Amino acid sequence: MSDQSNNCSSCGEMNEGSCSGEKCSPPPKLYPGGQSKISRVIAVMSGKGGVGKSSVTALMAVNLRRMGYQVGILDADITGPSIPKMFGVKRVPANAQGLLQPAVSKGGIRIMSLNLLLEREDEPVIWRGPIIASAVKQFWTDVNWGELDYLLVDMPPGTGDVPLTVIQQIPVDGIVMVTSPQDLAVMVVKKAVRMAGIMEASLLGFVQNMAYITCPKCGEKFELFGKALQKGDTLDGLPVLEVLPIDTEFTKLCDTGMVEEVKTNAFEDIPNLVKVKRQVS
Numbered sequence: 001m002s003d004q005s006n007n008c009s010s011c012g013e014m015n016e017g018s019c020s021g022e023k024c025s026p027p028p029k030l031y032p033g034g035q036s037k038i039s040r041v042i043a044v045m046s047g048k049g050g051v052g053k054s055s056v057t058a059l060m061a062v063n064l065r066r067m068g069y070q071v072g073i074l075d076a077d078i079t080g081p082s083i084p085k086m087f088g089v090k091r092v093p094a095n096a097q098g099l100l101q102p103a104v105s106k107g108g109i110r111i112m113s114l115n116l117l118l119e120r121e122d123e124p125v126i127w128r129g130p131i132i133a134s135a136v137k138q139f140w141t142d143v144n145w146g147e148l149d150y151l152l153v154d155m156p157p158g159t160g161d162v163p164l165t166v167i168q169q170i171p172v173d174g175i176v177m178v179t180s181p182q183d184l185a186v187m188v189v190k191k192a193v194r195m196a197g198i199m200e201a202s203l204l205g206f207v208q209n210m211a212y213i214t215c216p217k218c219g220e221k222f223e224l225f226g227k228a229l230q231k232g233d234t235l236d237g238l239p240v241l242e243v244l245p246i247d248t249e250f251t252k253l254c255d256t257g258m259v260e261e262v263k264t265n266a267f268e269d270i271p272n273l274v275k276v277k278r279q280v281s
């Protein structure tokens, strides 16, 4: 197998495929649906599954909304969507022009997810990669997002069709990488960092999730999965944007569709890192 230095930076193909490894034409960026005006797109990514991409997406969305921004979430985790349950939102209808209307959470966050289109939330989606990637594209092109300051894209795990499609065809302004402290997780997440580098995407930094748990009785911190970092540290050459503890209250809020009730000030730096194109009062 070729090593990563043989990947084409435009299409991500290996040299042995149709691409020569020199500059090829990547697929064009797509326009968002209807009259949508989306100022900034931030993708939340990780090579590793289950480290907290959806949780980080939800926390970031909740806090950006509290800061007064118009926020949407595109749930690109087509086969394992968890955003609708966390926000307690249900099915959405198509409007007259055939565009999909995003669901709107209690706090006003606009959400599109495959689970909003299924009759039952536990119905499995058994699709091959290209069909899944095409559904993600439609969540960008066929959804009436309206005017948004930030659209957050909750990516599925891995470095396959969906991350490739999102980075190539949606104008992503920055990627937040999520990992747990475990070396095993970091090793896999580094693959996603390399992928973003090959695709010449802008990496904002890391979130270390599940860094520790605090004993509710004595207040002692236990680092269950390895060494907890500090906000501002560097990991794999990137800044650590947030270090999040394991929080059982947060888990309960997610399970009951009340994630917007979470007490946190995480991600308050995001508007400085990715500035929107309007003044927010």
Ligand SMILES: Nc1ncnc2c1ncn2[C@@H]1O[C@H](COP(=O)(O)OP(=O)(O)OP(=O)(O)O)[C@@H](O)[C@H]1O
Binding pocket: 046, 048, 049, 050, 051, 052, 053, 054, 055, 056, 077, 080, 082, 155, 156, 157, 209, 210, 244, 245, 246, 247, 248, 250, 251, 254
């Ligand atoms: N900081 C946290 N404190 C407590 N529970 C958490 C935390 N982060 C994530 N969880 C829980 O861990 C599980 C996995 O989190 P989440 O779904 O956000 O991960 P993911 O990376 O998006 O998963 P997938 O790879 O399946 O898409 C969920 O049940 C979530 O509620």
